[in-house]
Amino acid sequence: MKKILCVLGTRPEAIKLAPFIIKLRSKGDIFSTKVCITAQHREMLDPVLDLFGISTDYDLDVMKRNQNLFEVSAAIIKKLHKVLSYEKPDLVVVQGDTTTAFIASLAAYYLKIKVAHIEAGLRTGNKYSPFPEEMNRKFIDYLSDYCFAPTETAAQNLIKEGIDREKIFVTGNTVVDALMMIMEKQQGRESEENIRKKFESETGIVIDKRRIILVTGHRRESFGDDLRNICLSIRRIADERNDIQIIYPVHLNPNVQKPVKELLGNFENIFLIKPLDYFIFIWLMSQAYLILTDSGGIQEEAPTLHKPVLVMRKVTERFESIAEGITKLVGTDSESIYNETIKILNDQQIYQNMQKSENPYGDGNACQRIVDILGK
Structure with missing residues (x-):
């Protein structure tokens, strides 16, 4: 043995x-x-x-x-x-x-x-x-x-x-194995409506007809100016678009908490919440229209859920989904993040093209x- x-x-x-x-x-x-x-x-x-x-x-x-x-x-x-x-x-x-x-x-x-x-x-x-x-x-x-x-x-x-x-x-x-295990549990154990009620009860967010942009960001190399730029782009998107809900489960690290709350804390359509348990987070990913992230795991999970991803990093080690057109590397420049997000929100063809491929991971x-x- x-x-x-x-x-x-x-x-x-x-x-x-x-x-x-x-x-x-x-x-x-x-x-x-x-x-x-x-x-x-x-x-x-x-x-x-x-x-x-x-x-x-x-x-x-x-x-x-x-x-x-x-x-x-x-x-x-x-x-x-x-x-x-x-x-x-x-x-x-x-x-x-x-x-x-x-x-x-x-x-x-x-x-x-x-x-x-x-x-x-x-x-x-x-x-x-x-x-x-x-x-x-x-x-x-x-x-x-x-x-x-x-x-x-x-x-x-x-x-x-x-x-x-x-x-x-x-x-x-193996993250795809984990994702599929959770998706199976969600289908068999809890209805979509029950998960929605649990999410709304825990976060105070009411999911309405507006499109959801899910945001995550926690990378150590982004601490400081890069994270500030990311927040400024999200702030601009929220300020200009009242047809979206931006939901941001904020990492517990103080280097993330402080700038995010300072720059994004007072917007009607930005919801800063504590990190979600994985079960509910997968459900929220499935409800999102678009995901902005620096997370490697999300880059690997999102293709199975057919969700377009903008990667807010200067480099990535996950090139396969970029080659497939499922994700796009947009860096940490505020203008770039804003422009690419608006493109996807405004152009249905761009959005659909990013949904089509199978998961390369x-x-x-x-x-x-x-x-x-x-x-x-």
Whole structure:
């Protein structure tokens, strides 16, 4: 039996690892699966684990207010050392590009434990954007014994960097598996009307006939002027268009909360709300007309829901949906974000063209492919 330890710390990791952990635990005759959380983002992590019914075996509880990368990295590696030394897993599984994923990979390497990286090979080519994620994922890939690339493009990135081809497997992105699990639950367990009532009760927002623009933004490299520019573009759109509702679940980071509330807090058609649980957030995505975001996960999820996305970043590691015309990279310039949003609102043909393609990031079977590979 293969002993596997899955290490995660943030909401995106939990979303993308949850269906994989469920698959692993369903194969109890092949895998002994343990889950260790660092709780790098405590408030946003726990609700996802509850939603998917993921029980944890270890909680490192490293979250502290205003800690920097040095402090969180030191806390994780020190506490994880004890877990790894006790469990002695055959394999440590990490996902994505967080500090948790990087430090867990490094700790496993120090103890000569094999590493599997889910969502390997994503690259922007700029080591400071996203920061520190771009270098995190490079380091993780070099430390990994299994590189599970979501797309052929990601796999080619790894090959160009000299990663052994025998370690690289194209599987699709597990976030599509998670999305489809939630969509199935929403169809079978709760009607659209019940979810709507729950959303309106929790947020105080009444969904009317106006088109919804869903906004999310949290990237560290956007803190400061870039985030301010993003807010100014949203403010201008709201000021000029009374036929839309702008809904912005605001990340809990004070570097996001402060400028967003200062610049967007007093508009009749802008709704600033706390982060939604994943179940309701997927429903809100399905109700949106257009999404403005810097989130990687949303870029991967939106094509399944046939929702156009404007990516408010200077670079992206998710080129496939841009090539398909489903998403568009608009940067963080206020004028660019405004112009591209107005184009989509005014031109039905542009909008429909961005809805047409299939999701290039996955088909809902990524977790099964990964489990099959690990079981060999």
